[in-house]
Amino acid sequence: MLTVGLTGGLASGKSHVGRQLEELGCLLIKADDLGHQALAAGGEAYRPVVEEFGDGVLRPDGAINRRALAAIVFDRPDRLARLNAIVHPVVRDHTRRLVGEFAARDPHGIAVIEAAILIETGSYTNYDRLIVVTCSEQQQIERAMDRDGVTREEALSRLRRQLPLEEKIRYADYVIDTSGSREHTAAQTRAAYEWLRSISH
Numbered sequence: 001m002l003t004v005g006l007t008g009g010l011a012s013g014k015s016h017v018g019r020q021l022e023e024l025g026c027l028l029i030k031a032d033d034l035g036h037q038a039l040a041a042g043g044e045a046y047r048p049v050v051e052e053f054g055d056g057v058l059r060p061d062g063a064i065n066r067r068a069l070a071a072i073v074f075d076r077p078d079r080l081a082r083l084n085a086i087v088h089p090v091v092r093d094h095t096r097r098l099v100g101e102f103a104a105r106d107p108h109g110i111a112v113i114e115a116a117i118l119i120e121t122g123s124y125t126n127y128d129r130l131i132v133v134t135c136s137e138q139q140q141i142e143r144a145m146d147r148d149g150v151t152r153e154e155a156l157s158r159l160r161r162q163l164p165l166e167e168k169i170r171y172a173d174y175v176i177d178t179s180g181s182r183e184h185t186a187a188q189t190r191a192a193y194e195w196l197r198s199i200s201h
Contacts, residue, residue, distance in 0.1 A: 001103040002110045002200040003126070007118040008133035009165045010158050011143035013178030013185065017133050018114040020189040026196075027102045031091050031115035038090040039064045048086045053079075075161075088121070110196050119171050120163055129199075131192060132172035134165045135179040 006021070008014035015030075022028035038045035041063055049064060050057065057069045073080040099111045112131075118124040135143075137159065144155040169175055174195065176188045 005118045005127040005130045006114040014133040024193045027111040034091045044090045129173045131174045
């Protein structure tokens, strides 16, 4: 059983690579999805977050408005740290459970955990290997503008709060560069998968 962290920067293509690895046979666990589940009504983080940040983060239907919550913690490290302290342990617990269930089914399988801040939080050390997805900063900005509907300034602001990709690459066991064609990315991803298979037995 091999556990693999998959990370990158804003709009660097890590989700695209993650989907390809899943299609090739890996278990894909998306930390963002687990975080959303934790914040959903009835999720383990829902009540603690509302108690910490107030009813102002709720939509009329009672669901947490993640955009409002993000606005509260934006550029406020103390509030962001408090939010992470609530949500991250829940995500870690669910990740461990999913990996354990997968290992029981397939002892030689490959579990890929996709998360944006594996290196920043130090949690990359929990995995056997780390893949970092990279591209040029200009491509990150253009992709973020296209995908999220943000301005260039907003994309740059988000980038400036992240560890630069050139720094993240230093931690990588394998780097996939998505700056070229989709076919080039797919070829690199398949090569990464074959490498993972070679060390997963």
